[in-house]
Amino acid sequence: MPKCPFCDHRNPASAELCGKCGGPLPTAPQTNGRSLEEQLLWLLDRDEKPDAISLYRQQTGAGQQDASDALDAFERGEPLPPLPEVEAGLEEEILTLLQGGKKIQAVRVYREQTGSDLKDALRAIDALAAKHGIAAKGAGCAGAVLMILTTVWIAARFLVQV
Ligand SMILES: [Zn+2]
Structure with a gap:
């Protein structure tokens, strides 16, 4: 039962988009880089930059300033800085x-x-x-x-x- 990260609406397990607000739902238990970008895009599209920054910080462990810089660049169409890869x-x-x-x-x-x-x-x-x-x-x-x-x-x- 994926809970919408944007409006807290509870959606059926098969849903990919929130039935209430249309936001992208976290699909896999583990959020990969791509769906983080999708969620950020969606938030930025709705002028929810503070939420985008918190989501980015939560997913990457970045500081406030780094997150803000990364999203500024992201809004200009630049890719997100790659997450540090750590071998298993x-x-x-x-x-x-x-x-x-x-x-x-x-x-x-x-x-x-x-x-x-x-x-x-x-x-x-x-x-x-x-x-x-x-x-x-x-x-x-x-x-x-x-x-x-x-x-x-x-x-x-x-x-x-x-
Ligand atoms: Zn929603």
Whole structure:
């Protein structure tokens, strides 16, 4: 039951366009580059640029400024900047690190493997996190700190009892 990303109308599973507003529906579970472009085109066509920017950011992990620049160019008829390609093995390694809240390490591994600069690496990591629905910012660090504190606390208690 695909929910329309534009008006929240619930559509039959076979629908490719929203029955209410005519917007393109996400077809496959995984949005590929082409359908992102179609959705962006549709939004820009309706003067919904802020929505187009949020959609673009959500799908690519780009920052506000980068998204805005990319869409300006897109509106002028230029292609969207290619999404950073990550090979499967590296992607898996990075996902594992991200899920463990180790974003800095993920960026380092990515840079070592691809030779890209810090900005590109961060962008690629954010895109990967967005693609897999991982909140790469904040939560992971807090979790790690909590875990360390818990470990220390348990160790301290153990020492006191002995
Ligand atoms: Zn709709």
